[in-house]
Structures are given as C-alpha cells and as structure tokens.
Amino acid sequence: MPIGVICNVLAVAIGGLIGAKAGNKLSQEFKEKLNLIFGICSMGIGISSIVLMQNMPAVVLALIVGTIIGIVTHLGRRIENGGKKLASLIPGQNNMDSALLVTTIVLFCSSGTGIYGSIVSGMSGDHSILLAKSILDIFTAMIFACSLGMVTCLVAIPQFIIFMILFLCARLIFPLTTPAMINDFKACGGLIMLATGFRIAKIKDFPIADMIPAMILVWPISYAWAAWIVPLL
Numbered sequence: 001m002p003i004g005v006i007c008n009v010l011a012v013a014i015g016g017l018i019g020a021k022a023g024n025k026l027s028q029e030f031k032e033k034l035n036l037i038f039g040i041c042s043m044g045i046g047i048s049s050i051v052l053m054q055n056m057p058a059v060v061l062a063l064i065v066g067t068i069i070g071i072v073t074h075l076g077r078r079i080e081n082g083g084k085k086l087a088s089l090i091p092g093q094n095n096m097d098s099a100l101l102v103t104t105i106v107l108f109c110s111s112g113t114g115i116y117g118s119i120v121s122g123m124s125g126d127h128s129i130l131l132a133k134s135i136l137d138i139f140t141a142m143i144f145a146c147s148l149g150m151v152t153c154l155v156a157i158p159q160f161i162i163f164m165i166l167f168l169c170a171r172l173i174f175p176l177t178t179p180a181m182i183n184d185f186k187a188c189g190g191l192i193m194l195a196t197g198f199r200i201a202k203i204k205d206f207p208i209a210d211m212i213p214a215m216i217l218v219w220p221i222s223y224a225w226a227a228w229i230v231p232l233l
Contacts, residue, residue, distance in 0.1 A: 004121040004130030005163045009156045011134035012108055012141045016152030019145025026146055034143045039201030042107070042193050049112060049190025052183040058225035059184050059218060063191055066214025067207065076209035079105055082158075087151040097147060103199055104144045104152060106208050108137065109159045110215060112189015116182070118163040122170025130163075177219065184222040188214050 023031070053059055070076060083101040108114070117129030145152035166173070177185075192214070195206035 002121065002164060002167045004127030004134075005118060005160065005167055007127070008114065008117075008130045008134045008137060008163065009160045011138040012159060013153045013156040015138035015141025016145040016150065016155070019142035019152060020148075020150045022142070023146035023149065031143075031146050034146070036201050038140060038143050039197045039199075039203075041197070042200055043197030045113075046190040046193030046195075046197060049186045049193065051187075052190075053187035054180045054183045055222050055225045055230075057229075058222040059188050059191070061225075062184075062188055062218035062221045063211065063214045065221075066217045067211045069213045069217075070210030071207065075212060076102065076207055079209045083151075086154045086157070089154065090150045099199075099205065100144065101148055101151065102209050103196060104148060105155055105158065106192075106212065107140070107196055108155050109162050110212050111193060112186050112215065114159075114163060115166060115189070115215065116186060118166035119170045119174055122167035123174040178223065178226070180226050181219055181222045185215070185218050188218040 080098055080102050083105055084098065087101065111133075113129065113133050117133055121127050121130055141152050141155075192208055192211050195204075195211065196208050198204045199206050199208060
C-alpha cells in the first residue's frame with residue numbers, strides 16, 4: 001500500500017488549497033518574505049544532502065551532462081508548457097508566474113528526497129521518509145499557493161504519477177544500487193535543491209528543470225566511477 005505516496009500527494013493538494021484561499025488576504029511583502037524563508041530552507045536541505053557525497057567527480061559529471069541534455073532537449077520549456085496546461089484547467093490562472101510554477105513542479109515532483117523516499121517505500125514498506133517530507137510539503141505548498149493559486153493543487157497529479165511509478169518499480173531499482181550510489185544520488189538532488197533555493201529567493205535563476213536528467217545519470221556514472229575509475233587511481 002503506497003501510504004507514503006498518498007500522504008505526500010495529499011499534503012501538496014491540501015497545502016495548495018489552504019494557500020490559495022489565504023493568498024488574497026496576505027500582503028505582497030508578506031509573501032515575498034515567506035519566499036525568502038523557504039528559499040533558505042531549500043538551500044539548507046540541499047547542503048545537508050550534498051555532504052553525503054562519496055564520488056564528487058561522478059556527481060559533478062552527472063550534473064553537467066544531465067543539464068546539457070536538459071537544455072538541448074528543451075526540458076525546462078516542456079515542463080513550463082505542461083504547467084501552463086495545468087493552469088488552464090482553472091479559470092483566472094492565465095497571468096501567473098511561469099518561472100515560479102516550474103520551480104514548484106520540480107520541487108514537488110523530482111526532489112531527491114521524494115524519489116528516494118518512493119523507492120524505499122516500495123522496496124521495504126518504510127514510509128517514514130515520505131511522511132516526513134509531507135510535513136514540510138504541506139507548508140511549502142501553502143507558501144507557493146499564496147502566489148500561484150489553485151494550480152498548486154494540480155501539481156499533485158504529476159507528482160502522484162511519478163512517485164507511483166517509482167513505488168511500483170522499486171523492487172527492480174533498489175537491488176541494483178549500492179550505498180555509495182544512493183549517497184551520490186542524494187548529493188545530486190541536494191545540488192538541485194540548493195539551486196532551487198537560489199531561484200526561489202530570486203538570487204539567481206538556475207535552470208533547475210533542465211538539471212533533472214542528472215538525477216537519472218548519477219546512478220550509472222557513480223557506479224562506473226567507483227567500479228572502474230577509482231581502482232586505477
């Protein structure tokens with residue numbers, strides 16, 4: 001039973017609903033300050049994951065190559081267009097901040113914690129990672145919904161699809177990994193979370209959607225580096 005996945009999706013949907021209803025009652029200054037706080041929280045979460053890194057060259061290579069693939073395939077633009085289609089399902093959502101919507105989709109649907117938590121949940125039945133993430137996500141969704149409105153709730157749809165696929169495929173994926181691969185995967189996700197924090201705080205507009213392929217590449221590159229390159233050094 002995907003209890004963790006369901007709880008995480010409901011947290012985003014409920015948080016989005018509360019934030020959308022309360023957003024009109026909050027001042028723009030209040031929203032901006034909340035975004036700054038969440039930006040620094042995202043950076044902190046990212047840094048806590050980065051310190052787990054075991055094969056730095058592998059993670060760096062995965063991030064560079066993955067971002068190049070994302071840019072060449074226009075992944076960020078495709079995600080933005082998908083977000084706009086979601087927004088079109090709700091009347092009055094045409095003038096939203098597209099960059100913020102992309103950040104929201106990436107944050108909820110492709111974070112290292114969410115992906116790893118879904119795999120662990122499907123493999124061992126341990127839902128604690130996703131349950132802990134749900135507590136953070138309900139407040140995060142509230143913050144984003146203050147600016148984006150009800151479309152934040154709809155982000156739960158692609159999140160559910162992605163996490164359920166990972167949950168169902170977990171028994172095939174997890175046995176192929178090593179502790180070092182998992183730590184490098186978390187570190188790669190941490191770097192993306194760090195970039196997300198900079199983007200949320202409007203310090204630097206990193207192409208976080210284009211960085212997503214790195215989350216896939218880091219598994220084989222980490223394994224290859226540890227198995228084939230390290231013994232030669």
